[in-house]
Amino acid sequence: MDSICPIGLQCATEISALLSPPSPLQVQKYYHDLLTARGCSGIKVKQDGNFGKGLYADMDFKEGELVLKDPMLVGAQHPLNKIDCLVCSFCFCFIGSIELQIGRRLYMQHLRANESHGCEVGSSSKHCHEMDSSDEEESTQQCTSGSSKTKVPLPEGIVESLMNGQLVLPFSEKFSLPPAVPCPGGCGEAYYCSMSCAEADWGSSHSLLCTGESSDSARREALLKFIKHANETNDIFLLAAKAISSTMLMYRKLKAVSLEEQMKHNTSCVSNHCNLSILLEAWKPISMGHKRRWWDCIALPDDVDSSDEASFRLQIKMLAFESLQLLKTAIFDKECEPLFSLEIYGNIIGMFELNNLDLVVASPVEDYFLYIDDLTYPNKEEAEKITQPVLDALGEEYSIYCEGTAFFPLQSCLNHSCCPNAKAFKREEDKDGQATIIAQRSICKGEEITISYVDEDLTFEERQASLADYGFRCRCSKCIEEEP
Numbered sequence: 001m002d003s004i005c006p007i008g009l010q011c012a013t014e015i016s017a018l019l020s021p022p023s024p025l026q027v028q029k030y031y032h033d034l035l036t037a038r039g040c041s042g043i044k045v046k047q048d049g050n051f052g053k054g055l056y057a058d059m060d061f062k063e064g065e066l067v068l069k070d071p072m073l074v075g076a077q078h079p080l081n082k083i084d085c086l087v088c089s090f091c092f093c094f095i096g097s098i099e100l101q102i103g104r105r106l107y108m109q110h111l112r113a114n115e116s117h118g119c120e121v122g123s124s125s126k127h128c129h130e131m132d133s134s135d136e137e138e139s140t141q142q143c144t145s146g147s148s149k150t151k152v153p154l155p156e157g158i159v160e161s162l163m164n165g166q167l168v169l170p171f172s173e174k175f176s177l178p179p180a181v182p183c184p185g186g187c188g189e190a191y192y193c194s195m196s197c198a199e200a201d202w203g204s205s206h207s208l209l210c211t212g213e214s215s216d217s218a219r220r221e222a223l224l225k226f227i228k229h230a231n232e233t234n235d236i237f238l239l240a241a242k243a244i245s246s247t248m249l250m251y252r253k254l255k256a257v258s259l260e261e262q263m264k265h266n267t268s269c270v271s272n273h274c275n276l277s278i279l280l281e282a283w284k285p286i287s288m289g290h291k292r293r294w295w296d297c298i299a300l301p302d303d304v305d306s307s308d309e310a311s312f313r314l315q316i317k318m319l320a321f322e323s324l325q326l327l328k329t330a331i332f333d334k335e336c337e338p339l340f341s342l343e344i345y346g347n348i349i350g351m352f353e354l355n356n357l358d359l360v361v362a363s364p365v366e367d368y369f370l371y372i373d374d375l376t377y378p379n380k381e382e383a384e385k386i387t388q389p390v391l392d393a394l395g396e397e398y399s400i401y402c403e404g405t406a407f408f409p410l411q412s413c414l415n416h417s418c419c420p421n422a423k424a425f426k427r428e429e430d431k432d433g434q435a436t437i438i439a440q441r442s443i444c445k446g447e448e449i450t451i452s453y454v455d456e457d458l459t460f461e462e463r464q465a466s467l468a469d470y471g472f473r474c475r476c477s478k479c480i481e482e483e484p
Helices: 014-020 024-038 079-083 098-115 133-144 158-165 195-209 216-233 236-264 278-286 308-333 336-338 342-355 365-376 379-394 462-469 477-482
Strands: 041-046 052-057 065-072 074-077 355-360 401-406 423-424 435-439 448-451
Touching: 014 278, 014 336, 014 342, 024 401, 041 336, 074 079, 074 236, 074 355, 079 098, 079 401, 079 477, 098 158, 098 365, 098 379, 158 379, 216 236, 216 308, 236 308, 236 336, 236 342, 236 401, 278 336, 308 336, 308 342, 336 342, 342 401, 365 379, 423 448, 462 477
Parallel strands: none
Antiparallel strands: 041 052, 052 448, 065 435, 074 401, 355 401, 423 435
16 A cells, blocks of 8 residues: 555655654643633543543533533544535534525435435445434435425526525524525535635635635546545545645634744744644644544444454545545645645544534524424414415425534543433524534533433444444443443
8 A cells, every 4th residue: 555655665764753642731721722712611531541531520510501611623524414504614603594504405405315216225325334224214314305296396586586585485584594505616516604704714724625716627527536535435525625725724724824933033944844833832732632533433333344443444544535536636845745645534534433523503494493383373274375275285394404524622522421411402503504502401510521422212232232333342330230
């Protein structure tokens, strides 16, 4: 593999430095600065010799109290979910209008129904990743969406009227959404809730990953090939690309500051070679995540025999290599060359595999129809003359959440317990992609804050089997009590 991916040999020293675990002092300072910047005074990160990092209460929390809201480091909406939900590509809140959300979804359903003839269940983007029963059910729904007998088509022109704003649904003004701001690069794929989100995304990663007409044609073509490959194999590659892009852009910012300081002291020395100290600083947010190579840590799918494990893991490694070569063609920067080694790429993907959290944002479309249903006569009767045909056209699943995958710096420090004292929970006011952690019971100052990585209602054996994917055997009080 090194012969066809020589960066691993040429940049061995730099790669080793990037993958070296940060010192306890570096970890302490990083999270102290992060918590201070976010105004999180009630929690702190501590390291434990046995379990690594952990999140601890620095004050008492009552049951139901907000413990943490954690903005993501990188996140991405699932490609298939983009068909149903138009959200900000940076904070993932819903945008446009209730009418646009509904009209766009009905339009996409119609297109998908026309294109789904011969669609086979199981051909989702998780080719080389495990698919559980809920994934399979979702895939089935995606292949048959738009053809359900419970759906009643709207009269011609209604969908277009919803999308272009000519048809205004009753009481929709009570559920106003931010207008959709297009990507400044003109890619037609990314939309935002504000210019501030557009600028933040552009500066953090999208300027390197935009496929708009303003991009170089060769780079744009390479990016489109990379995205297509990720959509057809595993969309976790899109997250890895964002992580590399954000590191590259931070490296450039830090280098510019360094050069400015050197010029003040007349010591400037422009170089196109990698400045390792600056690259390590830019890499710091990624360095804090627990990393293992993807092809080593991914769980063996149920349909792969243990005797074929070596072949399966080699196949996964080659898949990552294919993805990396496409990404390298699109955004390679000589100064950041170590980031394009297969070792680094595999560890980034493995970090997301081990530390990712589902990105879920509730749709305001559900709130809208529930509001209509709660109206009293005669308002309800008048409103439903217009809304009921729309609801019938959407079918039983009239509202779909925004779904994706994200990495959260602080949430990733939360350790597991089968009897946790906290949980990830979206409140009514939490309408964006931040991780929201709520106290599940009273938490005392000094107590470790834990969440469950699996369904707590599973049997002991089932929980342990599920947790094996995370590479540890749970020894919480519940498991010790229930262990045979």
